[in-house]
Amino acid sequence: MIALTTAVIAKNGYPLLYGSIGDELYEVAEGYAPLLKIESLEQVHVHIEDYVRQVQTLKETGLALDKVSTAEGYKSYLADLRRLSQQKKELDSRVLAAIEELKIRQIEVDLTTLRENPYALLSEAAAPEVIELNASEGAELSAMNMQASLQALKMQLMEVRDDENMTMIDCINDVTAINYWILEVDRLRDEQAWCRAYIGTGQIVDFERSARKACGSEHPLFKQWTEHSEHYRTTVRKELVQTCE
Numbered sequence: 091m092i093a094l095t096t097a098v099i100a101k102n103g104y105p106l107l108y109g110s111i112g113d114e115l116y117e118v119a120e121g122y123a124p125l126l127k128i129e130s131l132e133q134v135h136v137h138i139e140d141y142v143r144q145v146q147t148l149k150e151t152g153l154a155l156d157k158v159s160t161a162e163g164y165k166s167y168l169a170d171l172r173r174l175s176q177q178k179k180e181l182d183s184r185v186l187a188a189i190e191e192l193k194i195r196q197i198e199v200d201l202t203t204l205r206e207n208p209y210a211l212l213s214e215a216a217a218p219e220v221i222e223l224n225a226s227e228g229a230e231l232s233a234m235n236m237q238a239s240l241q242a243l244k245m246q247l248m249e250v251r252d253d254e255n256m257t258m259i260d261c262i263n264d265v266t267a268i269n270y271w272i273l274e275v276d277r278l279r280d281e282q283a284w285c286r287a288y289i290g291t292g293q294i295v296d297f298e299r300s301a302r303k304a305c306g307s308e309h310p311l312f313k314q315w316t317e318h319s320e321h322y323r324t325t326v327r328k329e330l331v332q333t334c335e
Contacts, residue, residue, distance in 0.1 A: 102116075103149075104116045104152075105155065105156050107152050107156055107159070107164070107167060108152075108167065108168055111172070111175065112148075112149075112152060112171055114175075115145055115148075115171065115174050115175060115178060116145060117209070118145075118178055118209055119141065119142045119146065120208065121207050121208045121209025121212060122138050122141060122185070123138075123142050124203075124207065125185070125204075125207075126138055126139065128204075130195075130197050130200045131185070131188050131189075131192070133188060134181075134184050134185050137181055137184055137185075138181065138185070141174070141177060141178065141181050144174060144177070145174060148170050148171070148174060151167060151170075152167060155167055182211060185212065186215050189204060189216055190215070192204075192216070194311065194314075201216045201218075202216075204216035205217055260300075260304035261305035261306075261309065261311060261312070262311070264300045264301035264304050264305070265297075265305070265311050265312070265315045267293070267297040268301065268315050268318070269315070269318075271290050271291075271293045271294045271297065272294065272318065272319060272322055274290050275287050275294070275322055275326065279330075284330055284334045285330075285334040287326075288327065288330035288333075288334045291322050291323065291326055291327040294319050294322050294323055295323050295327070298315070298323060
């Protein structure tokens with residue numbers, strides 16, 4: 091076993107070892123830590139705490155390895171970085187869903203706090219307007235936000251079912267269906283299944299009509315999802331019918 095010794099100064103307090111992987115994880119943990127003070131995100135606190143704790147422990151390990159390490163230590167540290175990288179993706183998905191629920195519930199004070207978060211994924215998800223991104227970044231963020239909103243709507247649907255609020259059950263059920271079919275149309279377009287995608291836009295039209303009755307045209311949920319679905323009910327539907335013919 092050969093000990094590797096280096097004299098280094100860690101940038102921003104992060105380990106230099108595998109910095110291309112580790113720096114992002116450490117920065118993300120710093121962005122997630124303030125979310126533990128937001129009570130309306132309590133449902134994801136346990137996941138955030140676990141991630142932040144593991145990252146902090148690994149950072150200390152990395153700083154120690156910067157000074158004195160072994161080949162086995164390098165290998166173990168890299169494996170832990172990769173494991174936490176995958177865990178970050180899972181945490182991102184959970185927190186995006188929770189943020190979307192805040193937007194649905196219109197908890198503006200907490201959304202404002204999130205918009206100031208240094209982790210761009212969180213601040214952009216909480217933003218009141220569309221962020222200017224290039225095409226590929228915009229599509230990726232949009233897909234992540236739509237997946238998150240679907241999970242948030244499902245959670246809200248479970249809550250109103252427990253309360254047996256039939257009016258809101260029908261409203262949220264229709265809105266959830268709109269969210270689902272937007273994602274499904276995008277998936278079918280990616281697979282070039284043009285006719286099936288066109289049929290999917292018809293589902294969006296039908297559920298938008300049903301949601302208007304269930305929610306009421308002035309309900310915030312209906313207004314939000316009419317805005318989301320308009321592009322699919324009009325432009326995308328017209329494009330697909332020509333491709334499908």
